[in-house]
Amino acid sequence: MNSKTQSVLELKEVYKHYFQGEQKLEVLQGVDLKIAPHEVVALIGPSGSGKSTLLQIAGLLDHPDKGDVVLDGESCGSANDGMRTALRRDYLGFVYQYHNLLADFNALENVVLPQLIAGIKLAPAKEKAEWLLGRLGLKERIYHRPAELSGGEQQRVAIARALANTPKLLLADEPTGNLDPHTSDNVFLALLDIVKETGLSALIATHNMELAGKMDRQLSLKDGKLIDMRPSKRIKEGKNFY
Ligand SMILES: Nc1ncnc2c1ncn2[C@@H]1O[C@H](COP(=O)(O)OP(=O)(O)O)[C@@H](O)[C@H]1O
Ligand SMILES: [Mg+2]
Numbered sequence: 001m002n003s004k005t006q007s008v009l010e011l012k013e014v015y016k017h018y019f020q021g022e023q024k025l026e027v028l029q030g031v032d033l034k035i036a037p038h039e040v041v042a043l044i045g046p047s048g049s050g051k052s053t054l055l056q057i058a059g060l061l062d063h064p065d066k067g068d069v070v071l072d073g074e075s076c077g078s079a080n081d082g083m084r085t086a087l088r089r090d091y092l093g094f095v096y097q098y099h100n101l102l103a104d105f106n107a108l109e110n111v112v113l114p115q116l117i118a119g120i121k122l123a124p125a126k127e128k129a130e131w132l133l134g135r136l137g138l139k140e141r142i143y144h145r146p147a148e149l150s151g152g153e154q155q156r157v158a159i160a161r162a163l164a165n166t167p168k169l170l171l172a173d174e175p176t177g178n179l180d181p182h183t184s185d186n187v188f189l190a191l192l193d194i195v196k197e198t199g200l201s202a203l204i205a206t207h208n209m210e211l212a213g214k215m216d217r218q219l220s221l222k223d224g225k226l227i228d229m230r231p232s233k234r235i236k237e238g239k240n241f242y
Helices: 051-058 081-091 107-117 122-135 151-163 181-198 229-239
Strands: 009-020 023-035 040-044 066-071 092-095 169-173 201-205 217-222 225-228
Touching (some): 009 051, 023 225, 040 181, 051 169, 081 092, 107 122, 107 151, 122 151, 122 181, 151 169
Parallel strands (some): 040 201, 092 169
Antiparallel strands (some): 009 023, 009 066, 217 225
């Protein structure tokens, strides 16, 4: 990483709208965000508030109408497709609500493949995949295909895959949103553990306030803008003095 970089991710005055039929939908209306190295940030907000839109823009999967995305100190607004693809591959890890694992490959292969694509040799790629899967509690499961794994196990494999190329920033979009509450808690805590252990930064969208509370910082998307939850908490605490 660029040693002068203060933030792993910066969004600067990001705007995004969609049209639904005739109707213009202003989803992001001047979103500013900075994520520091090693920081784990919760992105909360009701369904439809724009969390996925924000994560797609931060992950260079979509372009903002206005504003800029800065990754590792590099402004991506004017970056060409090749550079955006390289940043996605080398700098970012993604976890989605639905795992998108390759059905014909076992857990180990699903975590090895992205490393081979990034140019890593088979032996170290396998070693890394085994370590990640073991660390996520899947040591006995590495030769199973996705269909032979439970929903929670599949999602753990997806987490291992996202971390396979040692990203600097993990973007996760409701990563346990389709799991039952108990499994969701376990997988989420495993995710937070490994993020902390590997020292990467993360921006994780979730509905679950309790899990959000376990992260370093909570940001709420409301009316197209991000609100830091900490100041309002301080105001509330301050009010107790009166
Ligand atoms: N490609 C699209 N075209 C039109 N509307 C969209 C598109 N993607 C998202 N939206 C709308 O934008 C709003 C924000 O969506 P989204 O970012 O998915 O929110 P969240 O992830 O918080 O549920 C929603 O009203 C959604 O219907
Ligand atoms: Mg969403």
